[in-house]
Amino acid sequence: MACDAAGVAGGVRRVAGTVSEHKAELTNLDREIGDGDHGENLARGFGAVIGKLDAETPDSPGGVLKLVATTLISTVGGASGPLFGTAFLRAATSVGDAGELDGSAVAAALEAARDGVVARGKAEPGDKTMVDALTPAVDAAKAAAEGGGDAAAVLAAAAGAAEQGAADTEPMQAHKGRASYLGERSIGHVDPGARSTAYLLRALAD
Numbered sequence: 001m002a003c004d005a006a007g008v009a010g011g012v013r014r015v016a017g018t019v020s021e022h023k024a025e026l027t028n029l030d031r032e033i034g035d036g037d038h039g040e041n042l043a044r045g046f047g048a049v050i051g052k053l054d055a056e057t058p059d060s061p062g063g064v065l066k067l068v069a070t071t072l073i074s075t076v077g078g079a080s081g082p083l084f085g086t087a088f089l090r091a092a093t094s095v096g097d098a099g100e101l102d103g104s105a106v107a108a109a110l111e112a113a114r115d116g117v118v119a120r121g122k123a124e125p126g127d128k129t130m131v132d133a134l135t136p137a138v139d140a141a142k143a144a145a146e147g148g149g150d151a152a153a154v155l156a157a158a159a160g161a162a163e164q165g166a167a168d169t170e171p172m173q174a175h176k177g178r179a180s181y182l183g184e185r186s187i188g189h190v191d192p193g194a195r196s197t198a199y200l201l202r203a204l205a206d
């Protein structure tokens, strides 16, 4: 499938399906080290995104990403709503009005998304947040793009690295967000936002 507006919209629909499938798991992870709303938050947000895509699908990848951004910002709430919203908004700006994205454009969009999350949330790698999934994903995406990978290959590389990055948050102590209130008691649990980021990238890659 080409990484054009229809392809990106299809990926976003798949993200919505994945989020709803894993809603309970994400909420349970957030119950361990947060307030138990992460799955609900994302399911509400991506449910609203589907409603808007059903009404009208924008005619460029950037348009689709911007629709996702504005919808998540207005419907998700919590810490993750503005962070995911910023990620999609920066990705939209990065791809501009291109009609179709190649591997390099996808890697650049992922990097812009990660940089936006860091600028907004001020988390560094190792703080046990979604940044711990996004940062290895960006590194893997850039390497895949430099090796000539197409959009699908770049997203697959990003998803694999994000899955490992999410798993690697388990032994970390949280230094940002609600989980940081737990101090050492945050150790031994996977960060919900890192896990959802990995699901999101895997769904886009698929």
Ligand code: ADP
Residues within 6 Å of the ligand: 030, 034, 035, 036, 037, 038, 041, 077, 078, 079, 080, 081, 083, 117, 120, 121, 122, 123, 128, 129, 130, 131, 176, 177, 178, 191, 192, 193, 194
């Ligand atoms: P809330 O914490 O407000 O209930 P969610 O439960 O939806 O929001 O999202 C929690 C997730 O948000 C965390 O697991 C973490 O990955 C992410 N997060 C929280 N604060 C930050 C931050 N400052 N920078 C990056 N990610 C963050």
Ligand code: MG
Residues within 6 Å of the ligand: 030, 034, 035, 036, 037, 038, 078, 178
């Ligand atoms: Mg929460």
